Each structure stands twice: as C-alpha cells, then as structure tokens.
Amino acid sequence: MDELTANISFDRFADMPEFYGSGAAKYRLAMVKDRDDFLDLFEGARHVDAVTYAETPDLMVKMLTDYDIGSLDVLIGNADDYADQVDAVSTARSLVQLRQDDRLTVRLKNRKIVHSKIYRVVMPDDTVKLVQGSANLSRNSWDYHTNQISVFTTETGTELDTEFKRFIDEYREEYSDQTLLEGLVEALEAADSPEERENRIEYWVGAGDLDVSDTAALNQDAVEDLKDVADKVTAVVDNPDEADETVAFVEDPENANRTVIEPGESTANEDSDQSEDDDESPDVGLVESDHETDLTDTLDRPRVRAPDEKIRMGTSKVDKDSADEFGRSLRNRGATVEDHSITAPLSAYTTQVKESTSIPTMSVLPEAEQIVIGEDDEMILVATEEPTPEVLNHCLETIEDYIQTVDDHGHTQSETAVMAQMYEAFLYGFWAPFANQYAESLSSPSRTLDNVLQHLYIEGKSDAGKDKLTEYILRLVSDNTVISGVDADDVGVKEVRGVREWDTSFPYAIIDAEKEKIQRWSPIRNYWGDWTPTSVDQPCLIFTTNDALPKSEFRNRMKILSMDVSFPSNPEDPGFREAQQDLSDVLERQNPIFSYVARRMLTEEPWTDGTGTIEDVRRIFREFYDKANREQPEYFPAEEPAEKTYDTGRMKWQRDIQGGRVTFESEPNAITANFDREDYEVYDYEKRLPKRFMSEKSSSSVYIGAPEEFAEWIGYSVDELLSGVDETGMDTAPSAEAQDASDEDSSGGFFSRLLSD
Incomplete structure (x- = not known):
C-alpha cells in the first residue's frame, strides 16, 4: 500500500471543529489498488463500524471469518434491495448465524443514496483506525478502480474517535430503520423443527419449496376462493333446477350480484369515453377483413362480473410481518384485516396482484374447463362452444x-x-x-x-x-x-x-x-x-x-x-x-x-x-x-419447432462461408474456422453451435472437435470446407447432401434463395 505517514498535533486542526482535540494521532494517506490493500486495514479488528457502498453480501461473511474480525455493523448506502444480492443458501446460513451471534448488523437505507464511505476499526489493544475516502466494500471498487483513503490512528474514547462515532450514529438514525435478515431471523426463531428452519432459509434465498412461503400461502388461499366464485357463476346447464345458483338477466346490471356479459357488449374495464355509436354490438372487428359475415353470435366467449364477491385469506399459519405487509395495501382498498384472516373484495385482490407483479391473476381450472383471469371485478372465461369454420x-x-x-x-x-x-x-x-x-x-x-x-x-x-x-x-x-x-x-x-x-x-x-x-x-x-x-x-x-x-x-x-x-x-x-x-x-x-x-x-x-x-x-x-x-x-x-427448421445459427455460418468471411484448416480429428471478423463478433458464432460439436473460441477462430457432424449440419462435406474456399469465397457447388437440404427447404429457406441469386 502506497502511503504517507506523519505524527500530527491536533492543535493544527483548530480550524476544523469536528476534529478539534488534544493529543496526537498517526495519520497517513493510502492508495487502494486491490482488495488486499483495503481489507488488511480490518484484519484482526475487535469491531468495525461502517457507512459505505457494498454490493457483495458474501464479503461480510469473508471479513468476519477470513480476516478474523470480531463484529461488524455496516450501513449499506447504495442498495435498495440488498437481500436480492444473496443468491447462495450457504451465504444466507452464515449471515443468519453471524447475526444471531451478535457479530453482524447490516443496516438498509430508507431514503436517498448515502454516498459517504467512512469506517471505524477498533483493534484489540483499544487503538482505533478512522478511515474515510473513496473505497467501497465491493469487488467492483477493487477490480476496476484505484481509490484513495485517509487513515487516522488514535485511541478509543478520544475526542476524535467520539466525534467520528457520532457521525456514524447520525447516519444510522437518519438513513436507516431496518436491518437485513430482520424478518427471517424472527421466523427462524419461531420454526418448529430444523427442517422448517432450513426450508425458510432456502426460500428466503429463492431456492426453496414455495409451500413454505407466507406470501404464496396467502395467495393460494385467495385463488381457492376465486375458483369457488368462478364455479358459482360460470356453470351453464339446460335445466335451471340442476344449477347451484341462477344468474338473472336484468335491465339494470347494477342490481345484479353477478352479471354475464354477452359477446359484443361493453365491459367494466373498457374506456368510458367510447363514442355513442358503440351502443350497437360491433361486428367483432371484421372491419378491413375480406369476410362480410357478422360473427357476433358465433363468438361464444362470455365474461362474468362479480363485484360483491369476497376473497378470504387465513393468516394464523404465516409470519405476522408477512401478513401485516400483505394486508396493509388491501386494507386501503376496502379489505378487513382481523387477527387470523384478511377478507378483501375480489376487485381489491386482483388489483393487488396486478400492482405487485404487473400481470393479472390467471387460474387454469381443468375440472370446470375454464381459465379465469382476474381484472378488477371481472373474470374472463374460455369459449363454451367449439368455433365454427x-x-x-x-x-x-x-x-x-x-x-x-x-x-x-x-x-x-x-x-x-x-x-x-x-x-x-x-x-x-x-x-x-x-x-x-x-x-x-x-x-x-x-x-x-x-x-x-x-x-x-x-x-x-x-x-x-x-x-x-x-x-x-x-x-x-x-x-x-x-x-x-x-x-x-x-x-x-x-x-x-x-x-x-x-x-x-x-x-x-x-x-x-x-x-x-x-x-x-x-x-x-x-x-x-x-x-x-x-x-x-x-x-x-x-x-x-x-x-x-x-x-x-x-x-x-x-x-x-x-x-x-x-x-x-x-x-x-x-x-x-x-x-x-x-x-x-x-x-x-x-x-x-x-x-x-x-x-x-x-x-x-x-x-x-x-x-x-x-x-x-x-x-x-x-x-x-x-x-x-x-x-x-x-x-x-x-x-x-421453427427454430429447428430454420436454424438461424446455421444460417449465419452459411452466410459467412458463402461470403468468404470464414476459412477452415485441418486439425488432428478436428477443424478450425478462422473468421474475418472482430474477436467479439466471433463469440456469437461459437454460441450458436450445438454442444455436440465440442467447439471452443480462441481469438477470431473457433475450434470444432466434431468436424463430420459440423459439416453435415452446415451442408457441406469436410473436404469441401477445407478445399472449396478461395479469395472470393466458396467457389464449388454444394455437396449432394447440401443440395438435398436445399430441395427440402423449398418453402423459402436460406439455401434455396441463396443458390437462386
């Protein structure tokens, strides 16, 4: 580490009140060029306080294990969804254990980005290193940047140390009100068995069984109710006495609990500013069509609105925080949130799903032969009759x-x-x-x-x-x-x-x-x-x-x-x-x-x-x-599949062969394709080869370990590939196999057009 070290009397900082004090401290400037340069500062520390950027949660584990740090309390200044950076179950287990051992606290920002990078490193002998500069706790910072830091070394409890710690506490109070793993640790403490504990960790990472997800369980309850609603309003029978419930057609739809919308009618989710001409049923969009037949009566696809239906979700078996979060937005839409359940209007629930996922609810119901899509208080059903020709x-x-x-x-x-x-x-x-x-x-x-x-x-x-x-x-x-x-x-x-x-x-x-x-x-x-x-x-x-x-x-x-x-x-x-x-x-x-x-x-x-x-x-x-x-x-x-019949990867190779942009040379039990292209362009050509060709890119060349299979795929023999190329490109006629492939591609494939040009 490049550095400049000096003993500095604090009297020299009289014009900087936040650092004013008595006594002396060591000071150095350091240039941070790689990870070891930076992490060496922390090795063996009893405790570290930090406010910094950090995009690598596994680094926290590494610092507390490989660098023998007693405990770490860090405010992450940049990440909105820091938990999403944990993508390995082993990392999550370690983070949980470190938190439960009071060795790790990761504070998440709740406001704008905190760009500061400050560190307080307390050593076992009560000396403390106070660090500020541009270096982050991130691999990106070390791999691609050179950073500069200032390091003050003093004793714990000095005015400089106290003032530095006050700054860190101020950041924590103003910019963070939650910590990483907070809900997960509480859920783990309530787990009934080691298996449930492991399942919850796996699901938190995104690798576990969906059945243990509290959100999934609540939605599963909701969809069961949605299916029941669909069953009640969509069954069509010849004898009304056989129906569980009868849907009445009334002049005023607002007086009906559920309304079946005939094909061609306007629906609740259509724009309210339709023209007056829309009072009549449209001809199902046959404008500009060659057909003159009005197909309105033959398009059998009713819609059903159920504005008064309720969706109920039991919350007794899910984490309280998850239930509270789930119910909070539903309450704003008219839901009732009780100790052990959430009851919401159908429209409130479907809107919640749409806002949370950007897609609607959709349930496939084989028993009822229906697909139900939730859109406000409307459910759209599949056709009940076979289509006419x-x-x-x-x-x-x-x-x-x-x-x-x-x-x-x-x-x-x-x-x-x-x-x-x-x-x-x-x-x-x-x-x-x-x-x-x-x-x-x-x-x-x-x-x-x-x-x-x-x-x-x-x-x-x-x-x-x-x-x-x-x-x-x-x-x-x-x-x-x-x-x-x-x-x-x-x-x-x-x-x-x-x-x-x-x-x-x-x-x-x-x-x-x-x-x-x-x-x-x-x-x-x-x-x-x-x-x-x-x-x-x-x-x-x-x-x-x-x-x-x-x-x-x-x-x-x-x-x-x-x-x-x-x-x-x-x-x-x-x-x-x-x-x-x-x-x-x-x-x-x-x-x-x-x-x-x-x-x-x-x-x-x-x-x-x-x-x-x-x-x-x-x-x-x-x-x-x-x-x-x-x-x-x-x-x-x-x-x-079209991508098999018209393999665009093969077509790219064929074009370059025909255009003279690739030549072949023999290797022991292999061939090498040499491209007249930039190195980065050749990556795409290698990626489009089937795995069985055992290909490997090197610079602007591609090594092919299965030459016969490759030649058959490309439409030429190996000999033709090796000898049929001159300065102007392929000058020999394609092999019989290639011509057969061209004949089979009479529907307009690449080769048939290419050879006719």
Whole structure:
C-alpha cells in the first residue's frame, strides 16, 4: 500500500471543529489498488463500524471469518434491495448465524443514496483506525478502480474517535430503520423443527419449496376462493333446477350480484369515453377483413362480473410481518384485516396482484374447463362452444395478417425463417398458461423441469418488432386486458423471485432485457427446480432483447427465437405510415383464438400424456386449419419447432462461408474456422453451435472437435470446407447432401434463395 505517514498535533486542526482535540494521532494517506490493500486495514479488528457502498453480501461473511474480525455493523448506502444480492443458501446460513451471534448488523437505507464511505476499526489493544475516502466494500471498487483513503490512528474514547462515532450514529438514525435478515431471523426463531428452519432459509434465498412461503400461502388461499366464485357463476346447464345458483338477466346490471356479459357488449374495464355509436354490438372487428359475415353470435366467449364477491385469506399459519405487509395495501382498498384472516373484495385482490407483479391473476381450472383471469371485478372465461369454420378462418387469417407485415414492410434476408419463428412465438404464448399442468405431469426425479418448461427468448435488433409481437400475444391471451409487458428496467432478482409467489399462470413478459441483466437474475436457472404439485402456479417467462445469446446455463433453459428483420421505425422512414396502418388494422380486430385453444386444451388435457408441451398446441393449430378448410401458410411450423427448421445459427455460418468471411484448416480429428471478423463478433458464432460439436473460441477462430457432424449440419462435406474456399469465397457447388437440404427447404429457406441469386 502506497502511503504517507506523519505524527500530527491536533492543535493544527483548530480550524476544523469536528476534529478539534488534544493529543496526537498517526495519520497517513493510502492508495487502494486491490482488495488486499483495503481489507488488511480490518484484519484482526475487535469491531468495525461502517457507512459505505457494498454490493457483495458474501464479503461480510469473508471479513468476519477470513480476516478474523470480531463484529461488524455496516450501513449499506447504495442498495435498495440488498437481500436480492444473496443468491447462495450457504451465504444466507452464515449471515443468519453471524447475526444471531451478535457479530453482524447490516443496516438498509430508507431514503436517498448515502454516498459517504467512512469506517471505524477498533483493534484489540483499544487503538482505533478512522478511515474515510473513496473505497467501497465491493469487488467492483477493487477490480476496476484505484481509490484513495485517509487513515487516522488514535485511541478509543478520544475526542476524535467520539466525534467520528457520532457521525456514524447520525447516519444510522437518519438513513436507516431496518436491518437485513430482520424478518427471517424472527421466523427462524419461531420454526418448529430444523427442517422448517432450513426450508425458510432456502426460500428466503429463492431456492426453496414455495409451500413454505407466507406470501404464496396467502395467495393460494385467495385463488381457492376465486375458483369457488368462478364455479358459482360460470356453470351453464339446460335445466335451471340442476344449477347451484341462477344468474338473472336484468335491465339494470347494477342490481345484479353477478352479471354475464354477452359477446359484443361493453365491459367494466373498457374506456368510458367510447363514442355513442358503440351502443350497437360491433361486428367483432371484421372491419378491413375480406369476410362480410357478422360473427357476433358465433363468438361464444362470455365474461362474468362479480363485484360483491369476497376473497378470504387465513393468516394464523404465516409470519405476522408477512401478513401485516400483505394486508396493509388491501386494507386501503376496502379489505378487513382481523387477527387470523384478511377478507378483501375480489376487485381489491386482483388489483393487488396486478400492482405487485404487473400481470393479472390467471387460474387454469381443468375440472370446470375454464381459465379465469382476474381484472378488477371481472373474470374472463374460455369459449363454451367449439368455433365454427368461419370463426376459425377469421382468427387464423388475423394472425397471418400480423405475420404478413414481415413480407410487406420488413427488411430481411430470410423472410420465411422470420415468419416461421414469429408464428412459433404465438404457439408458445398460447401454451404458456398451461405450463403448471405440464409441470405436474412431467415432474420426476430423473427429469429436470427447467430444461423441459423453457422460457422464451426473442432476440433481434431494436427495430425488429419483437416487443410489439410479444405485446400482441399478451393481448390475445388476456382478451385485450393486458396490452404490454414489463420494462426490464423495473425488474430485478426480487421481481423474478417474487412473481412465483402470486399463484398466477399468466406469462411474465420482460421487455428489452439486457443479456447481462438476465444472467444476473439467478432464480431463472432454477426457476422450475423447486416446483411441486402443491406449489402455487408460477408464470412462464418471456424475454425480448437486443443482445446476442446469454451464457450456456441460461440458453439450456430457453426457447430461442430470432427476429432477423428490420421494420421502418421512424416517421421519416419510407413505408413507416403504411406499416403502422397495417399493424393497427390487425390489432383492432377481435381475435378470440386463445379462448378456442384453451377450450381444446381443457377438454383434451394433453398434458396427461406426459410427452408433449408446445407440440400439443401445434397439433391443435393444424386441426384448426383443417376445420377452417384454410391452407397452412408455407412458413407455418407444422411438424417441428421453427427454430429447428430454420436454424438461424446455421444460417449465419452459411452466410459467412458463402461470403468468404470464414476459412477452415485441418486439425488432428478436428477443424478450425478462422473468421474475418472482430474477436467479439466471433463469440456469437461459437454460441450458436450445438454442444455436440465440442467447439471452443480462441481469438477470431473457433475450434470444432466434431468436424463430420459440423459439416453435415452446415451442408457441406469436410473436404469441401477445407478445399472449396478461395479469395472470393466458396467457389464449388454444394455437396449432394447440401443440395438435398436445399430441395427440402423449398418453402423459402436460406439455401434455396441463396443458390437462386
């Protein structure tokens, strides 16, 4: 450590009253270049007080163990959700034990960021080091910054020490009113067994069984009541005497306890400023459609409002703090909070869920053959009748018209691939609400659910239309009650972890997520790992991103679709207004396709076979095309996932081979691909290779340990790859295998277009 040391008389600080005193102290300036430079200050300390930035909770454990510090009391000045930084159960156990041993107190800020960095280090011999400067307790500070600190060494109890400690106490009083682990330690003290104690620690980290979550337990109670309400108001029978309850149709809906809304009627959550012309039932959005048939009577999708229904949640078995926090906001919406229960209006509860998660409640009820979405005091139900061919034709045409915007307005070298992957995204969105049913059927000790129930990852440039696509899928799944995803800037580990507590299966779409952020959201890696049949429902995750692929441990858990297309995104761009008008025309049409998919899924329950996932929705769509007597578009992924048929990774490699930007050289039992690209660009090429190729990037080259398999995948023989490249690029005709692949891709795949240019 670079330093300047001097003995300084306190009389020299007469113009600094806060440091005024008598006696002498040692003083030094120090340059902090790495972690050891800084932590050496604390080694062997009896006690440390601190106000600082600190983003690494495991460092607290390290300081108190590896550096033999007796106790630590630190105010974290920067983190709003410091608990989210604890992502290992072992770290949580250590933090809890240190707190219970009175060795660790982590104070959390309650106001604006505290930028100060001050430390009071008390040594066993009653000397004290008083440190201030720019150095934080964070790896980022040590790895990327050089910091400067001032160190005063004096005795405990001197005026300088007393004044320094007073400053620290002032920060604590004004900027903190809670400590890390506060609720968890209390819950652990009330645990009935070591097993329950361990479960609570695991859940606090986000790796434990959802059944032990207090929030999840409260939501589970609420959803049970919501299901009961749905059962009461949605059963349709021919003989009223067989019904548990009769729904009366009255002229004044406000006089009815529950109101069934006929198709075409306005709903409670629609804008109140509709035009007077809306008094008549619309023609279900067939404006601008080629069909003239009024389908209002054939779109059988009622809604039910239940404004007077109550939701009750028992609180006797959950942590009091959790119950109080849960009930606090509900009380503001008209809920009654008692000693052992919370009773809230249905609208209050559904609003609470929406505000807490940014998505609505959604419950799949196979027994009642219904899906219920909570939106204020309204519950939206699936279709009660099979669709007619005319209705199906309209629904399918509307989806195709949306996808057709790629051909009409997009700029891409692979129209068919983009359109196919766009359709694949629709299939995923319609499957996602049933993921918990598949989880129950597919769960087994020998199967990793995270590799089967994959998240959806849609990549593309900023003008690729991926966000609009995701938002349209959410519209279709929610019957236009959800019109946008969640901004990635509003999402952190806490949100990803917390969304699993709210007992909803509505897809959680995170818009414009950076790759680095996704990789920091640790619960994603084990999102389904602790799911059990008694867990609350948890939503599938959908990400849109401008970035390339994430690390392999995340890629293995994601269905990756690529939007390799560019749409006019600025008003001055040619075709911008036409593209916006075509898109608006599609969005304005009513399309109840999901209500019919849901009906088929609920009546057939294909998840009970324990074999399929999205393939079941793919089959339903094939049957819809047959029933509608409508020809499947060439890009429709009828037999296998679009990302497999149109492998964008393979297409990228093929383009560079054809463009002469990659050459191959032989290695013992391997080949090396040398790119005419920047090193950072080559990372994306290596990531897109299947694992079986045993690839490894080095500088601007990629080593491939399975050359024959790679050559077959890329569409050439190994000899052609090694000898068929000259200064202008590939000059030989593709192999017979490659030509066969081209013939099979007659629907417009990359090779068929490339070879015809």
